[in-house]
Amino acid sequence: MAKIVAGIACSHVPAIGVAMDKGQTATAYWEPLFKGYEPARDWLAKLAPDVAIIVYNDHANAFSLEIIPTFLIGVADRFPIADEGFGPRPVPVVQGHSELAWHLAESLILDEFDMTIANEMPVDHGLTVPLSVTCGQPAAWPFKVIPLCVNVVQYPPPTGARCFKLGQAIARAIEKFPQELRVVIYGTGGMSHQLQGERAGLINRQFDTAFLDNLTKDPLSLTRISHTEYMREAGSEGVEMVMWHVMRGALGENASEVYRHYHVPASNTAAALMILDNRSGA
Amino acid sequence: MTQPHDYDSIPGTYVYDAERGRIGYPLNMFCMSLNKAENRRAFRENEAAYLDRFTLTAEQRRTVLERDWLGMLKVGGNIYYTIKIAFCDGLTFQDVAGMMSGVPKETYAKMMLAGGRSADGNRYTDAVDAAKDK
Numbered sequence: 001m002a003k004i005v006a007g008i009a010c011s012h013v014p015a016i017g018v019a020m021d022k023g024q025t026a027t028a029y030w031e032p033l034f035k036g037y038e039p040a041r042d043w044l045a046k047l048a049p050d051v052a053i054i055v056y057n058d059h060a061n062a063f064s065l066e067i068i069p070t071f072l073i074g075v076a077d078r079f080p081i082a083d084e085g086f087g088p089r090p091v092p093v094v095q096g097h098s099e100l101a102w103h104l105a106e107s108l109i110l111d112e113f114d115m116t117i118a119n120e121m122p123v124d125h126g127l128t129v130p131l132s133v134t135c136g137q138p139a140a141w142p143f144k145v146i147p148l149c150v151n152v153v154q155y156p157p158p159t160g161a162r163c164f165k166l167g168q169a170i171a172r173a174i175e176k177f178p179q180e181l182r183v184v185i186y187g188t189g190g191m192s193h194q195l196q197g198e199r200a201g202l203i204n205r206q207f208d209t210a211f212l213d214n215l216t217k218d219p220l221s222l223t224r225i226s227h228t229e230y231m232r233e234a235g236s237e238g239v240e241m242v243m244w245h246v247m248r249g250a251l252g253e254n255a256s257e258v259y260r261h262y263h264v265p266a267s268n269t270a271a272a273l274m275i276l277d278n279r280s281g282a
Numbered sequence: 283m284t285q286p287h288d289y290d291s292i293p294g295t296y297v298y299d300a301e302r303g304r305i306g307y308p309l310n311m312f313c314m315s316l317n318k319a320e321n322r323r324a325f326r327e328n329e330a331a332y333l334d335r336f337t338l339t340a341e342q343r344r345t346v347l348e349r350d351w352l353g354m355l356k357v358g359g360n361i362y363y364t365i366k367i368a369f370c371d372g373l374t375f376q377d378v379a380g381m382m383s384g385v386p387k388e389t390y391a392k393m394m395l396a397g398g399r400s401a402d403g404n405r406y407t408d409a410v411d412a413a414k415d416k
Contacts, residue, residue, distance in 0.1 A: 015375070060362045064314040065307055085317050085369040153362055155299040194399075196361040197352070198294030200379035201390060203398025228289045232405050236295050265394040268379050 002177040007247045007276040010130040012188045015267035017129040036261035049184040051097045051144045055246040056126035056188040057152045069116035074147035075101040082122035097144040107173035130188045152240050160242045161223040167249020187247030189240030193269035202235040203270050216257050219248045251278045293407040296355040306358020312336040313363035352382045
């Protein structure tokens, strides 16, 4: 039987990927951020999962405004790296887990989550930066990946509560998958940041800290945060944090925090990385 | 006329909602086209001629040609799309963020290094509501 062994919350700032790709991680600007990633990489390498479900948003790369899926699952065997306007990142092609992904698609739809299914899609920094952050720069990614996209670009994104319930449905589906697989689930994006308008550059450490604390203390209270509250308190792009609820909803109640790193700034953003161990049972 | 939203009171913020999605579609799809290297080349060669391929309004066209980043948001631009013009120009997200917030690049970078723009005092446009803002 497949099992979700851990949840990872990770910001997906494009500049973090650029810093790694250009070998700038040891500069005075980036060093404090990247130093904090190392213990998480060690922990994940020891955990050695088979598959990662990465919940992220596409940034006008695989999809445009032509069609806007609220929830989408990638079921391919491989996902090429997107050209986001400055050439594709020099990172390995992402290998999918088609069988598990199709199982998830079927189970979720029958469980009343009407997923869009993608047989072909490139993946952008929303997915590859969290992989780079947690795996470093290997010649091939150490596990297979199922991309799960959430629309957060066109208002309104799905609510935090809906995202949490999707996570719960993912957990139910994983439990029913007959192969012995150890699965991790990533919730990406955030934390506080605003990339647009006169208010660009907004950061709210207090909001972010409370959010991180409540991922273990009281995750359900976080699902009641409205979109307007995210935007007002954590910046217009801070609303991406709804994606973390998919991850949290997929874990048991007793999932425990094993690692936390928070750093300001990564370009315009408050960057966080948190690991939640889900092996203790529900 | 559009319905008022509770997020309208957030200062300096252009939520990409139904109304902006409706008017901004051609502008953003032009930006999307810049994901292709050959289109970036064609745009750089002759911006006005390249823009003729899309059905932009005169004001949308102006904001693109003048690189009026804030203006683009006001006529339906979405930052994840308009940033593609900036990438085409060799600018970074932080360069554009500085320009949108009306400060020199160095001032903006310094603000970010010092922990970013505080939420305090930046939550509400309205002076009455501003009392709540601390």
